[in-house]
Amino acid sequence: MNLAQYLPVLLFILVGLAVGAVCLGMGQLLMPHKADAAKNSPYECGFEAFEDARMKFDVRYYLVAILFILFDLEIAFLFPWAVALKDVGVAGFVAVLIFLTILVVGFIYEWKKGALDWE
Template identity: 70%
Template sequence: MLGEYLPILLFLIVSAGIGIALLVIGSLLGPRQPSAEKLSPYECGFEAFEDARMRFDVRYYLIAILFIVFDLEIAFLFPWAVVFKDLGMQAIVAMTIFLGILVVGFVYEWKKGALDWE
């Protein structure tokens, strides 16, 4: 029974060892030059340690949500691409319609200016 799982166990041990080794080597040999720019908030849209009731720009969240929506929709292409040769014409037409709707939505968001950061 152990012989069946030995390759999987070996793979997990080797991959964990490589991951840990890379983290240790990076922390030992990596440059440590903190600056004001490196220590500042990164892509948060507003200062992180101010009053919680302050007004903030919602454009950051809008772009993040649009990225997630379009990114997840593209993820539907991977299973379709794996079985592409086994699919009939009906599935190809369905995917073409799906991609067309996705492109129309993207163009709509682009024309409305939702992707512009001013």
Template identity: 75%
Template structure:
């Protein structure tokens, strides 16, 4: 029984090993075959075609992170909506109401952020 169970997972193990081998071999081939001629121009910091003006470790406004988190949140919402739309006929009214509650909570959270002024750039 143990041998049969391990045999069922062998294709997954083989897939992982082949994927790792392809990744490692391609990186190794690039490292071995690519020309390596560093000079001052190649080793200098690069920022949009010209030298950096300031230190690269400057502080970012926290609003950028807030917008990024909101983007991820609503992106995940779409990831939940697609499978829900596919199986809507099978899950019936319960699934419909559950998704309405989910979307309602997201809308309430978005309105809260908006009213608190977290999305203002002034």
């Protein structure tokens, strides 16, 4: 291995660090040093906050969010399968049909249990 092959990588890292340092330095030089009262005041949509920011969320919010992530990730597994559909053959097609059947059964179960209802 020749060390000259690593020169572009080292140069890229050094240029990146230099650009970052220059941006931080310019920010320190150009920033206003005295913040006024309006900038330091709490705001929420243009008016004073009327509730505590640490209020509790309903558990259903988290349940719907987790279910969305779960089903979204499972659907994301279909894209590589669709790209390689010709290569996987009948066995791959049957495996995806089993996967989709389990996915649909799980979705129907969650629907029947009322996990997707927001009342």
